[in-house]
Amino acid sequence: MGRLSSIFSLRHLLVLSLAANASLILRVVYESDKSSLNPVNQRSDALMAGDDATQKTHFSAPSPPPSVAGAAEDRVINLDHGDPTMYETFWQKMGDKSTIVIPGWQSMSYFSDVGNLCWFLEPEFGKEIVRLHKIVGNAVTEDRYIVVGTGSTQLFQAVLYAVSPHDAAEPMSVVSAAPYYSSYPAITDCLKSGLYTWAGDAREFNKDGPFIELVTSPNNPDGHTRDSVVNRTGGILVHDLAYYWPQYTAISAPADHGIMLFTVSKSTGHAGMRIGWALVKDREVAKKMVKYIELSSIGVSKDSQLRAARVLKVLSDSCESPSNETQPFFNSVYHIMAERWRLLREAVKHSGLFSLPEFSPAYCRFLNQSFENQPAFAWLKCEEPIEDCEEFLRSKKILTRSGRQFGVGPQYVRISLLDRDENFSLFVKRLSNIHL
Amino acid sequence: MGRLSSIFSLRHLLVLSLAANASLILRVVYESDKSSLNPVNQRSDALMAGDDATQKTHFSAPSPPPSVAGAAEDRVINLDHGDPTMYETFWQKMGDKSTIVIPGWQSMSYFSDVGNLCWFLEPEFGKEIVRLHKIVGNAVTEDRYIVVGTGSTQLFQAVLYAVSPHDAAEPMSVVSAAPYYSSYPAITDCLKSGLYTWAGDAREFNKDGPFIELVTSPNNPDGHTRDSVVNRTGGILVHDLAYYWPQYTAISAPADHGIMLFTVSKSTGHAGMRIGWALVKDREVAKKMVKYIELSSIGVSKDSQLRAARVLKVLSDSCESPSNETQPFFNSVYHIMAERWRLLREAVKHSGLFSLPEFSPAYCRFLNQSFENQPAFAWLKCEEPIEDCEEFLRSKKILTRSGRQFGVGPQYVRISLLDRDENFSLFVKRLSNIHL
Missing domain, CATH: 3.90.1150.10 (Aspartate Aminotransferase, domain 1)
Structure with missing residues (x-):
């Protein structure tokens, strides 16, 4: 404790603060210069x-x-x-409540939580995810595995990897009702995977055999609340709930699906963090998603997870104990x-x-x-x-x-x-x- | 400036510092408890x-x-x-020099540098990468594009995507001389890509047509300095230089290859950041790598890039102006x-x-x-x-x-x-x- 305190003496912190201010100002000037060059x-x-x-x-x-x-x-x-x-x-209005400080020697290991199936999930972030869903009432978190990803984009790929059979004769079809999120086809097909393939509009899908249906609700791009549209068995549903938050839509009930994807980009607005999370019912699916994220990036930035934990905490605090200065x-x-x-x-x-x-x-x-x-x-x-x-x-x-x-x-x-x-x-x- | 300063008043910073200390202590206690449960x-x-x-x-x-x-x-x-x-x-010895402070309202956008081919590269991080390579003399940075990735693992996949022809009749072979990094085969084949496929030991490779040879130098696992071993044309070389730093091997000359991969995990020890970078000669290859990282994770954590920039800066400073307290x-x-x-x-x-x-x-x-x-x-x-x-x-x-x-x-x-x-x-x- 003595050493920790001395590392952060008031004077040191002031120097840090000044350095941060200077760099921010330089940044604003620098980026303004560049942006003004010729946006067209x-x-x-x-x-x-x-x-x-x-x-x-x-x-x-x-x-x-x-x-x-x-x-x-x-x-x-x-x-x-x-x-x-x-x-x-x-x-900006929340001021320094949502500021994080990360010393150079912190979070150096690959591991965040060795006892957890998702060993790269920062425990503090996991805790704040559960807390926020409970406050908002937009998703069931009981008996769910939390898998963190580099945005929900990486989690989407982790799901495809996790639910497609690896020994099938042909790739599994991936569908979504049009209009669907423009990146789904490109992400699904970019590596010409033998595990899965984009099969277009879910409403026109009539192929036999297993398939994956992406249900985005509210939908990107058209904003409508959605349910699955392929009316037959054998389908695995993936619910992309990036926009199922009260600023965009009425929260009628906690979502209770097998695979649900969320992201800070559209809930708190922190797109630059590249942090998303999945709530997954089935242990084997969660385990395979973790495996995919191990293979594709050996986990997820700890710094952004720590920052996301802080931001979710401040957000939840603002809902539970609103102050005179700031609305929830x-x-x-x-x-x-x-x-x-x-x-x-x-x-x-x-x-x-x-x-x-x-x-x-x-x-x-x-x-x-x-x-x-x-x-x-x-x-x-x-x-x-x-x-x-x-x-x-x-x-x-x-x-x-x-x-x-x-x-x-x-x-x-x-x-x-x-x-x-x-x-x-x-x-x-x-x-x-x-x-x- | 007035507003920025008031956000970081001395008292606020002290509170932040104390909160950070408390959370670190809790963390140490918490993780110790868990780890001691039953490691076996x-x-x-x-x-x-x-x-x-x-x-x-x-x-x-x-x-x-x-x-x-x-x-x-x-x-x-x-x-x-x-x-x-x-x-x-x-x-730890470097104390608060390498600490970063990120306010809640900073780095919210997806974009880091709209004028750069790699639009998600934080300019400060790019600058420190060039500076460090110049100080150490381990890689040529002139006329190179810098592409940042979620660790060099993601960059490796970005390279495979970027250099494989997308209209070929069969997937491109990926080889490396045994013993090779254990994750290469798993990463290459995990999605059964139609673009590329793992073809094993480079020394036994005798298939006609184009191929990708991974040259890890010094090599993981055996530590030997390496060159390409496939002795014929048509190959695209990818140099994984994660360990080409003076703590592991003599820096004999700046590496000067077409595609070179680096990572903070093995240079500074910050594995939890998940930050790597590629130095790429060819503009089209760099552009396709950026495209892959757009598709697979819409960029790379800004928080970790900002932290990596700080850590590289402190590291370079320690080499250029060593102090009495700390060795370079x-x-x-x-x-x-x-x-x-x-x-x-x-x-x-x-x-x-x-x-x-x-x-x-x-x-x-x-x-x-x-x-x-x-x-x-x-x-x-x-x-x-x-x-x-x-x-x-x-x-x-x-x-x-x-x-x-x-x-x-x-x-x-x-x-x-x-x-x-x-x-x-x-x-x-x-x-x-x-x-x-």
Whole structure:
């Protein structure tokens, strides 16, 4: 204890703090400089990045901070990917409660919890996952194994590895009802695996034999609450519940499925951590998922798990004991999403060229009120005579993802609603004023 | 600046420090409790974890801290995997210089550097990678793309994805000279990819057509300095240089290959970060590697990259401006490895039942002296009449990895030499006293 205290003397901490401040300032200046260079050219580079199917989803440069980006009317607004920078404001308000300090000699071993089936899960993070699900009531955690992953993307692959038979004559079919998450086909097929293969829209699936059905609820891209659609036995269901949180949808009951995937990216907004978790009923499936993550990355960043544990703790604390300064997390972001959807629907009405999905209200047991889904993405349809909605919006300098990538037609696009306030405001203003 | 400073007031930092101390103490107590439960049973569970080939390398519980593990002579010493906990001592000595502080609202975006081909590489980390290679002189960084990965394990897969033709009639062969790193076959074949397939010992490879040869130098498991062995054109070489650092081998010249892989796990000892990097000559290869990491995990933990940047900075600072209190990093760990090899060779001599590889001295341009390789692993051979070295040592409660997993016979085992002092000392003492 004596040594630990001396390592962190007040003076040392002040030096650390100053160094952190300096580096943050340098970073802001540095990144602003770079971003302001030429966002349009950066986007062009990204668009030219490849010519195969998977490369269509190549990451393009996000919109630069408005303050350095020149005149608003000329600026490209990139809402192609769901970068959740909207959440920064909440965490800034929380101040240093959610700050973590990691000494250089900590977390050096590969191992986090040698007694656990998932030996690379930080115990503190596991504890906070269970606590948060209990507070929100969105998933059953009893008799579940927790498997941590490098985002839910890695967990999705771990599930495919875990549930496909390794001695089958042909690869197992993987399906999801269109419109489905644009990355599912690319991830499933990128290595031409002999274990599994992408088989497209679950509604049109009619092959015999076992299959995997991905059920994303609320759905990415269209925001609808979903159930399995393949109406026969032999299917293994994987529930991607990245958006089953009260800022996006009413929490009607704790989800109680065999394999459920979650991620911090869309719950707390910490996409840069690359942390997701799976709640898995079957021990053998959990064990094989752990094996996959061992093989593909020998575990998951401990630093990000420790940080995620801290962030979930602060979030749960904010719900259990709200303070005068800050609203509980979910109430706060619920209101932001509600306001964004109100503004978006107004803009769409004003323009007259587009339409949006309609949702029915449902009762949320966490927020104790009824409301309609207010998804992280707008699934926008361009009305006739516009044929290619992505192209049309691009001509207005709004970058979106085409419906084609989600297994449907070019009259649809997916638009992220999780960008920073300034970009969102500029987007609805511009959308509102688009007329033929 | 005003706001940043107020977030980190002295008092807040003290509270943070105390919280960190408390959590560390709780952690030590908690993990000690768990580890002391029954390490032998934990090992049994791990051994029973599966029956397929890949599961032979299932992670088993590391040795518990000696202080809580009961009588030394009864204790299982687990040296199966290369957990680099030996390095903790150096970083403890460095105190708070290598500590990082990450506020809750930092690094939330997916993006780190939108102008960079590797858009998820933290610029600070990229800068420190180049600086360290320049100081050590172990790799050319000019005209190279840096690709960061979730450990070099993910980068290895990214390379396979990047260099295999995606339209070939059959998968590309992947080879490495035996004894080769035990995880290569399992990782290569785990998804039964149609792009590439494990084809075994590079020395016996005689198939026509293109192939990928993995050159690990110094080699894991046997510590020898290596070159490519397949003597014909059409091969793509991948240099795994995880151990090309002056604590393990003489740095004779900067490595100058097309694809070179490095990892913090074996250079600084921070395995829990899961951070590796590749230096790649060809732009198209680098671009495809980035694509793979996008698909498989949408980038790499920013928190760990920021921490890795800090650790590399402190390491480079220690080399450029050594202080009175601490030796430069590489000198310090070079001496530890030299002493461990001296003790190991003494123990082997005293026992009379084993043998070790012999190495020729070479001149190190970084340490300005000649020395023999002093690898991270001992590649131990049991002499006759012992047939199965792994089984034999297990009967003495020393857990190692069998030569079979490295593509050779059961008379060999690989033993980690990077465990904490107490475990290493107990190991050499026990080895020394083994007689038939």
